[in-house]
Amino acid sequence: MEKNLKDYFTTGEFARLCNVKKQTLFHYDDIGILSPEIVGENGYRYYSYTQLEVFSTISMLKDLDMPLADIKKYLDHRSPEAFIRLLERQQQEVDEKIKELQWLKRFIDTKLRITKEGLSVPINEIFLETRPEEYLIATEYLGDDVEKDIAAAVTEHLNFCHSLDIYSAYAIGGMIPISCIVPGESYIYSYFYTRTDQSGSDAVIVCPAGDFAVCCDNQGYGRVEEICARLLQYAADHGYRPGAHIYEDLLLDEMSAGGYDNYTVKLSLPLLRA
Incomplete structure (x- = not known):
């Protein structure tokens, strides 16, 4: 022994x-x-x-x-047979976890890029940006410029995206029709949208590649009307025809800045050749 x-x-x-x-x-x-x-x-x-x-x-x-x-x-x-069944089940679970981790990495990478952009972007200055073709999930907004109605519409838009199994790292954006950019009057959204890389869905709107006049502000939404007007004037001064909408995106939002007045808003106007 x-x-x-x-x-x-x-x-x-x-x-x-x-x-x-x-x-x-x-x-x-x-x-x-x-x-x-x-x-x-x-x-x-x-x-x-x-x-x-x-x-x-x-x-x-x-x-x-x-x-x-x-x-x-x-x-x-x-037993050998039981071990094979066990490994096959675990293999499937590992594959699913890998997919989840890959999605999470893309989510984090996108959030990092957006947040870094929010810290480095010129503030209250108009600059040109050339963008590739982008895909948007958009839902129409027919309400008034009322915070409660807008919040409800944003929630419905988010639920619609989730119903399509789309969970984006981008904050929900708003499309502002240039027809409502009137001095002294508040602007109104026509659509809310979420950027996605899923181009095959019937719900996707294609935003064509092209040049944009861009201006960012780190004081929230307070100067959006003024900046929109400046973007339209920029297009006119440089011989461009403006697109139908100005795209409003958030670079720094509640998760990074905290409070509407501290958000960094990015406004982009498509520039078309006259």
Whole structure:
């Protein structure tokens, strides 16, 4: 017996090899998921080298969020066929998690780019921007310039996007018809929109590639009417025909700036050749 024990690991040795605390091994023994191969008359526990592979499998399945009770069921009825079924299920779950992580990375990358743009963009200065073709999910707005109505319409727009399984890193934008840009009068939206890379949906509106006159302001919505008028004047002064709408986007919003007066708003007017 003493000679054979030289080929086994004590609880402490096995725990160090597996990079866990001894209490973890005690817990696994208590629930019957991994018990020591030998328990001496003195109560000492000994694990074999073959149990390292079992522990590794348990750890892998735990990392995949498989409950210990389910792991125990598998180990109690293990077979090559059962192992194949288990791996195929886990393979599918891993593939789904990879997709979720890829989406989350794209979301974070986009948010980072937008926020950095909000910190570096010229403020209250008109500049030109050439953009590629973009895709928008747009919903029409027929209400008045009333905050409660606008908030309800934005919520409905967001729900519509979610119904299409579209979750965008971009803040919801508004399309302001140039026909409503009148000095001394408040502007009104005609559409709310969300940028997307999903071009195949019937709900998608294509925003053609082209040049835009752009102006940003870091004082929220207070000077939107004034800036819109300046953009239209810029188009006229430089021999452009303005597009039908001015696009209103948020670069810094509640998540980064806090409070309407601190938002950074980006206003973009499509420039067409006269």
